[in-house]
Amino acid sequence: MGPDTKTKIYVKKSLLLILVALFYAAVPVFAFPPTFILGSSLEYNNQFWYGIYGVGSWRSTLAEGGYAALSGNFSAKYSQYEGGLLRDSEYLQGSLGFPVPAGTLLIESGLSSSLDDEDYGTILRPVWSAQYNLWKGPHYNTPVHPYLRYSGYYLYQEAGVQDRSAHEIGLGTVYDPSIKRGYRFEVTGKAEMWSGEYTENLSEIYPSEITAFDGAASRTDLFASADVELNGLAGYFADWSVVFSAGTRASNDQQYLSDALLETEGTDTVFVLAEGDFSWSPTRQIGLTSSLYADSQRYVERRASKEDGSLGPDPLLLVDMGGRVEFDWTPNNKLYVIASMNVGKTVSNDPAYEGWNIGLSAGVEYAF
Amino acid sequence: MHQIYHQGGRISPIMHVEGYKKVLPILSFSFLIFFVLLRPPCLWAEQVDTSSFGPTQTVKGILIDNGYTEKESSVIAEILDYAGSVGIPGELLIPRVREGVAKRVSVPRLERALSNDIENLRTARSLFEQFSKAEEFIGETARWKRAANMLAAGMDPQELYTLVEACSTKPDDFRSASVLYVSLFEWGLTEDSAKRVVESLVLSEIHKSEYEGVIELFRVARRQRLRPEELVGRIVSAAPHSRSIDELSNKILR
Numbered sequence: 001m002g003p004d005t006k007t008k009i010y011v012k013k014s015l016l017l018i019l020v021a022l023f024y025a026a027v028p029v030f031a032f033p034p035t036f037i038l039g040s041s042l043e044y045n046n047q048f049w050y051g052i053y054g055v056g057s058w059r060s061t062l063a064e065g066g067y068a069a070l071s072g073n074f075s076a077k078y079s080q081y082e083g084g085l086l087r088d089s090e091y092l093q094g095s096l097g098f099p100v101p102a103g104t105l106l107i108e109s110g111l112s113s114s115l116d117d118e119d120y121g122t123i124l125r126p127v128w129s130a131q132y133n134l135w136k137g138p139h140y141n142t143p144v145h146p147y148l149r150y151s152g153y154y155l156y157q158e159a160g161v162q163d164r165s166a167h168e169i170g171l172g173t174v175y176d177p178s179i180k181r182g183y184r185f186e187v188t189g190k191a192e193m194w195s196g197e198y199t200e201n202l203s204e205i206y207p208s209e210i211t212a213f214d215g216a217a218s219r220t221d222l223f224a225s226a227d228v229e230l231n232g233l234a235g236y237f238a239d240w241s242v243v244f245s246a247g248t249r250a251s252n253d254q255q256y257l258s259d260a261l262l263e264t265e266g267t268d269t270v271f272v273l274a275e276g277d278f279s280w281s282p283t284r285q286i287g288l289t290s291s292l293y294a295d296s297q298r299y300v301e302r303r304a305s306k307e308d309g310s311l312g313p314d315p316l317l318l319v320d321m322g323g324r325v326e327f328d329w330t331p332n333n334k335l336y337v338i339a340s341m342n343v344g345k346t347v348s349n350d351p352a353y354e355g356w357n358i359g360l361s362a363g364v365e366y367a368f
Numbered sequence: 369m370h371q372i373y374h375q376g377g378r379i380s381p382i383m384h385v386e387g388y389k390k391v392l393p394i395l396s397f398s399f400l401i402f403f404v405l406l407r408p409p410c411l412w413a414e415q416v417d418t419s420s421f422g423p424t425q426t427v428k429g430i431l432i433d434n435g436y437t438e439k440e441s442s443v444i445a446e447i448l449d450y451a452g453s454v455g456i457p458g459e460l461l462i463p464r465v466r467e468g469v470a471k472r473v474s475v476p477r478l479e480r481a482l483s484n485d486i487e488n489l490r491t492a493r494s495l496f497e498q499f500s501k502a503e504e505f506i507g508e509t510a511r512w513k514r515a516a517n518m519l520a521a522g523m524d525p526q527e528l529y530t531l532v533e534a535c536s537t538k539p540d541d542f543r544s545a546s547v548l549y550v551s552l553f554e555w556g557l558t559e560d561s562a563k564r565v566v567e568s569l570v571l572s573e574i575h576k577s578e579y580e581g582v583i584e585l586f587r588v589a590r591r592q593r594l595r596p597e598e599l600v601g602r603i604v605s606a607a608p609h610s611r612s613i614d615e616l617s618n619k620i621l622r
Binding site: 032033035037055057059061065067097176178179180233236237239279281282283284285287289333334336365367 | 551555556577578580581584586587590592593595609610615618621
């Protein structure tokens with residue numbers, strides 16, 4: 001028996017063992033009853049929207065500490081604005097988590113869609129991800145556990161030209177010194193590849209001498225970022241989290257300025273994000289969630305326009321900041337009454353981007 | 369003179385329950401939360417007198433040093449002697465004396481407070497003695513005091529019995545389990561549901577320092593519109609096979 005034959009047998013045996021392990025891990029041990037939620041809402045965000053939505057989920061534990069889950073949701077909103085607008089969205093996701101040597105593996109896949117978007121027609125966005133958590137020792141409660149994750153998506157637009165795919169890799173570590181306090185640090189790299197249709201479309205619209213693509217190269221955006229998260233419990237009935245993120249985007253895309261100028265600018269950016277969440281539920285009847293955020297994006301080359309529309313000397317700076325608060329009450333943990341408000345403000349050195357965004361919403365949900 | 373002086377033998381917890389009718393359960397539980405969750409450091413502080421004197425002499429010294437008369441200090445000392453005669457370590461009562469002295473309370477009021485403490489300690493001991501690991505419960509005075517504090521705060525002895533029963537296999541988990549139990553009850557779970565959750569955690573490999581995280585599971589589940597009773601069932605089924613709250617959360621919440 002030659003070395004090649006031995007190698008083949010070894011590979012076959014290994015594959016067989018992996019298949020047996022996966023099959024064993026996939027045997028449901030205890031499936032929890034599925035849950036369903038149906039809700040309706042009235043929202044105001046420049047115009048009134050009437051909406052209905054539903055959420056469903058199913059979860060099961062698996063042998064050897066694994067679990068499997070399916071969840072999905074849909075929403076439909078109608079507004080009388082401009083003679084009537086109907087927006088829909090759907091999402092379906094499957095998750096499989098199971099132990100592997102020295103850790104756990106979580107695999108997820110999903111599909112989000114909109115059947116009839118007023119701008120892009122049918123939109124489909126399959127997503128997929130995998131995350132490996134390294135646990136030192138036999139127990140899951142070690143305070144430090146690094147992880148490696150990968151995620152990707154593909155965006156299809158029936159009537160749009162911004163189809164693209166993306167791949168993202170994150171390497172991070174979680175440090176939970178106690179149940180009351182936790183930290184997370186992650187560095188992320190991401191590549192976003194835009195379709196040839198987008199490139200060709202730009203070339204058709206704009207004179208080829210001012211586009212970066214000329215049909216020869218597709219738009220590609222590269223992202224690099226670092227996140228730091230702090231989270232914890234605030235007493236017995238509340239929890240909080242704060243995330244700081246900073247990164248950069250390098251893109252071969254260019255911002256077209258005008259026919260007259262025949263000039264373009266790069267769209268590379270650096271960005272800084274800070275956001276915090278606080279959630280409080282003193283009793284089973286009451287829940288309150290709130291969040292604040294500030295997201296700053298500064299272009300490296302692209303400049304801000306002045307009030308008269310002419311280009312100024314400074315790089316364009318956009319700062320989005322705002323918050324959201326949601327309150328809900330339930331008499332029986334089946335019927336929920338919900339009210340929420342969000343306020344956002346964009347601050348920029350380009351007056352064209354300045355603005356407010358205020359939304360109010362009220363609704364009811366029923367959990368079956 | 370004092371009701372407890374005339375109580376012969378130890379109290380059966382079940383019999384004792386009959387005498388405890390919760391007239392104002394909400395008020396009682398407010399006091400319970402005050403005691404168990406907020407734990408004012410001035411009340412039943414961990415401080416134990418370590419002087420070379422016995423607790424009775426120590427208490428007399430404290431009282432006389434703070435302006436109480438010899439007669440008054442003797443009355444209080446008599447109560448400590450009685451505590452010793454029924455097996456309650458006098459050291460457990462010294463913090464209450466210090467608290468009374470600091471607040472300049474009258475001797476009759478201090479007498480009542482000490483008598484109540486002795487009664488609660490005896491009741492807690494009677495409850496512990498229903499279980500095979502009674503010595504482990506009583507041997508750790510902090511555990512014993514916690515149980516008595518819960519009774520003082522208004523917890524029904526039957527409820528305390530239920531809680532001790534849930535921790536009967538792991539007395540070391542009693543303190544963490546009692547905090548969780550009271551928190552769950554305060555949040556809105558029934559006594560039975562809270563007990564089932566505590567029992568399943570005690571039986572699991574989840575460390576007691578993580579019990580507090582269970583409240584967060586209920587909040588997260590609520591945001592997902594999962595009924596608390598449904599989550600209780602999931603915890604009961606998955607906790608025995610989980611080694612941390614994170615692992616438990618992954619298994620039972622979407």
